[in-house]
Amino acid sequence: MDQKKIRNFCIIAHIDHGKSTLADRLLQFTNTGDVRKMKEQTLDTMDIERERGITIKSVAVQMNYTARDGETYSLHLIDTPGHVDFAYEVSRSLAACEGALLLVDAAQGVEAQTLANAYKAIEQNLEIIPVINKIDLPSADIESARVQIEDVIGLDSDMAVLTSAKAGIGTEDALEAIIKYVPPPSGNPDAPLRALIFDAVYDSYRGVVIYLRVVDGAIKKGQKIQLMSNGLKHDVTEVGVFHPEPEIKKELGAGEVGYMICSIKTLKDTQIGDTVTDALKPAEVALPGYEEIKPVVFCGLFPAVATDFNELRDALEKLQLNDCSFEYKADSSDALGLGFRLGFLGLLHMEIIQERLEREFDLTLVTTMPNVAYQVTMPDGEVIIVEKASQMPSAGDYELCEEPYIEADILVPTEYLSTVIDLCKKKRGIHVRVDYIDKRRCMAIYQMPLSEIVIDFYDILKSITRGYGSLEYRLIGYRPGNLAKLDILLNGESVDALSVITHRENAVAIGKLLASRLRKLIPRQQYEVAIQAALGGKIIVRETVKALRKNVTAKCYGGDITRKRKLLEKQKKGKKRMKQIGTVEVPQEAFMALLQLDDD
Amino acid sequence: MLGIYIHIPYCRTLCPYCDFVKVRTKTTVPEAFTDALCSEIDAYDGPVDAQSVFFGGGTPSLVPPAQLERILGALHNQFTFHDPEITLEANPDDVTDELVQAWKDLGINRISMGVQSFDERVLRYLGRRHDVGGAERACEIIARHFDSWNLDLIFGAKPIGAWEATLQRAVEINPPHIAAYGLTYEPGTPFEKRMDDAVDPDTSLELYKELERILADYDHYEISNFAKPGRASRHNLVYWNNGEYAGFGTGAYSYLDGVRARNHSSLEHYLEVPGEKEEALTLTRAEEKVETMIQYMRLHEGIPRADYETRFGCAIEADYGVALDALVARGLVECTSTHIRPTSEGFYLNNEIGLELLSAVLPE
Ligand SMILES: Nc1nc2c(ncn2[C@@H]2O[C@H](COP(=O)(O)OP(=O)(O)OP(=O)(O)O)[C@@H](O)[C@H]2O)c(=O)[nH]1
Ligand code: SF4
Ligand SMILES: [Mg+2]
Secondary structure (H helix, E strand, O other), X not given: OOHHHEEEEEEEEOOOOOHHHHHHHHHHHOOOOOHHHOOOOOOOOXXXXXXXXXXXXXXXEEEEEEOOOOOEEEEEEEEOOOOHHHHHHHHHHHOOOOEEEEEEEOOOOOOHHXXXXXXXXXXXXXXXXXXXXXXXXXXXXHHHHHHHHHHHHOOOHHHOEEOEOOOOEOHHHHHHHHHHHOOOOOOOOOOOOEEEEEEEEEEOOOEXXXXXXXXXXXXXXXXXXXXXXXXXXXXXXEEEEEOOOEEEEOEEOOOOEEEEEEOOOOHHHOOOOOEEEEOOOOOOOOXXXXXXXXXXXXXXXXXXXXXXXXXXXXXXXHHHHHOOOOEEEXXXXXXXXXXXXXXXXXXXXXXXXXXXXXXXXXXXXXXXOOEOOEEEEOOOOOEEEEOOHHHOOOOOOOOEEEEEEEEEEEEEEHHHHHHHHXXXXXXXXXXXXXXXXXXXXXXXXXXXXXXXXXXXXXHHHHHHOOOOOEEEEEEEEEEEOOEEEEEEEEXXXXXXXXXXXXXXXXXXXXXXXXXXXXXHHOOOOOOOEEEEEEEOOEEEEEEEEOOOOOOOOOOOOOOOHHHHHHHHHHHHHHHHOEEEEOOEEEEHHHHHHHHOOOOO | OEXXXXXXXXXXXXXXXXXXXXXEOOOOOOHHHHHHHHHHHHHOOOOOEEEEEEEEEOOHHHOOHHHHHHHHHHHHHHXXXXXXXXXXXXOHHHOOHHHHHHHHHOOOOEEEEEEEOOXXXXXXXHOXXXXXXXXXXXXXXXXXXXXXXXXXXXXXXXXXXXXXXXXXXXXXXXXOEEEEEEOOOOOOOHHHHHHHHOOOHXXXXXXXXXXXXXXXXXXXXXXXXXXXOOOOOHHHHHHHOOOOEEEEEOOOEEEEOOEEEEEXXXXXXXXXXXXXXXXXXXXXXXXXXXXXXXXXXXXXOOEXXXXXXXXXXXXXXXXXXXXXXXXXXXXXXXXXXXXXXXXXXXXHOHHXXXXXXXXXXXXX
């Protein structure tokens, strides 16, 4: 392929602005892929993506497009996720491209991730083409979107392409803009091979499939390659591109984006950001890789049935082949037995991993309340990382406790500013500044403890701004916090899996909330259950689940004895989903009681 | 020995809480149904020694005596009866001296009366066809003709305060047998939408204890059943002993030779192919064991150890040792040298017994 005829670009935007739908139109327009398999958001292939209507993983596709200039170009498109938890997917994809389509929903305007993603693309020197999408909507305001693109992002809005991905308007204009504005890749086809690994997936039939972007040289079947990070050598068994189904190619030349299958067995042996070179003629310098991403939210994951522990371990191993962005290590709890401690990039990420484990591996899991990781300095100067409440030393036993802080950019229409400021204050936010970005909107910049953001901040923000508020944040380091461990006791016994770390000021309020939610969640059982919250050994709240005094099928079932037994069996299954803690049966939801949003 | 159950799926009006198999009829039970029923009985080919017949429904008091005679005739052709208890469920409105005499002449020796309440407001809430006056009149007639009869009551219906007076009235009438069931709001019935009316377990227990207190002169021999000496329902004991029974009629269940089967519950289907099974399930040994235990645990007397040993060839403890220990520790069950029986707490929390027993024999 003539390098000048190659264009590599990704589609970036705030969540739901229409990236995957626009990708559909581009595929259709270029006759890429099997028309019969086309559906809405074709590239969102995972069940969870389809059910939730969001993209979780980036996907790369190759298209051939004959432009108005009569030439045929090879376009490599990467559709990216918009949700903040998956920001790392966007960063990786950007590094494989020379240009980006930055979508702006004409009815919503520029939002927090529009900005964040635009800045990332600018940092990587990508050519950005603004696309104003959803122009078919009655509430579309193209002019104001243009103004925002100019004033807020600082792009030339004359370049902006107007599209309706839904109605198929402007598709060709978008393609032409890509040809016109996105530069062809500039790598050297004659230099030794250098290809950037920007993603890898595990396919149970084909093994590890590595997504790469060839920068210099070429890669072909049979070639012996070397990974520059660890020097390991492998034989390439297949290279190709996605249409979106894989299509085997003889080789991938400089500037091309595609996949490679080689003798690598597990994703653990694959480093995203690594450089692939030719083992016989290695390049001297590796390509710049990626910053390593670190989980920020942690929770315990336990099999509902203790004997499923091994199955859970196998499932985690397999799932990690597909998503190496979560971490896990073995863990144990007095209350829940053997399980794992997992780290995630955010709450949505956590939900998705949990759901995939339950669904794809048919497991029933008990998840504990998520929390962030704290740094605790002990009197002897040792710093320990506290990833769960039970690891937290008692007050007085440590010198200093620090918690992670983030800086948040909150983009809201000005009329909601004061409500948002109140929310930030309530969440222990430190005001940095407010930027007025145009007549109607402003950006509140706050520094806040991460722990206040991960749980429900985004949902509350959405609800108090009628959906107009959006949020972007980045970690800025650790700061001292007045934190305390809130213990939860059932019938006088402390239950490690229920305790939480909270800010001391909120401890009583959270203790009350937690106890009252537990009272509602724990079903009545033969004996009364006392629920207590304690702070530093002192009981601050008590709630009681009254004893169950009557539980009998009063109905006369006549001859229908089996039906009655089956009803009992169903009830028993329900009980099996509960965890027996001492004499108390605790339903799984109880361990996440604080996550429920209904405020009581 | 067998119990025989006959299901008559017709009612004059449909009570909104009821989820039994039934349809409305403006008059009496049509001859076509009796034809189908008799043909089903004629086709029966199973064990023949029987000790009881129970006409349930629906409303069996809507079957004209001539048709009852045909049905009983068909039964006599097939079965060998041993001093049978023959019960017929009756709606108070249908009871007349004349009809009752006809029932007696046919050999029916026990009546079960669906009175439900002696409070007008409760009867209206339940959407019953009869009123308090009709119920009292019917009881009076039945009491004159029968030594053995049952009064059905429902507790938990609004206004719940009326329960005590209903019980007092029942005691005054002094039937030899009383059955009292808690009102349930079943899916698929009009009452499903009134679920919010349901009493909480605490109130339900209060009502139940009131029942136990006021019926103190009766033998509380089963969770929902009270009898004067010698008046326990022999037919229902077949169920509680998990014994064999043959069921005829729409939606009727049978339990013969380890197979629990159900007739088609659609009347059209039944009339077309009487006796065709909608489902039939061969119970495993473990299922039979646990169902036997669950059923017996509804009885005050519990299960005689000897019966279990004879039936299953092993001691109860061999199958349920751990579960029984747990149940005894929870105060729900008592073990004597001859019986395993529920305590009074074990009556209130009877499902807890079932749940514990299930875990013992059917792990997973
Ligand atoms: N009216 C209208 N709706 C659109 C248009 N483009 C996309 N949508 C709708 O917007 C919603 C989100 O579209 P997606 O394509 O899934 O958005 P996305 O940007 O890929 O979302 P994430 O991947 O989750 O960030 C869907 O309901 C689409 O049908 C458009 O041009 N007009
Ligand atoms: S009379 Fe009996 S069977 Fe008929 S609807 Fe009423 S409760 Fe149900
Ligand atoms: Mg998408």
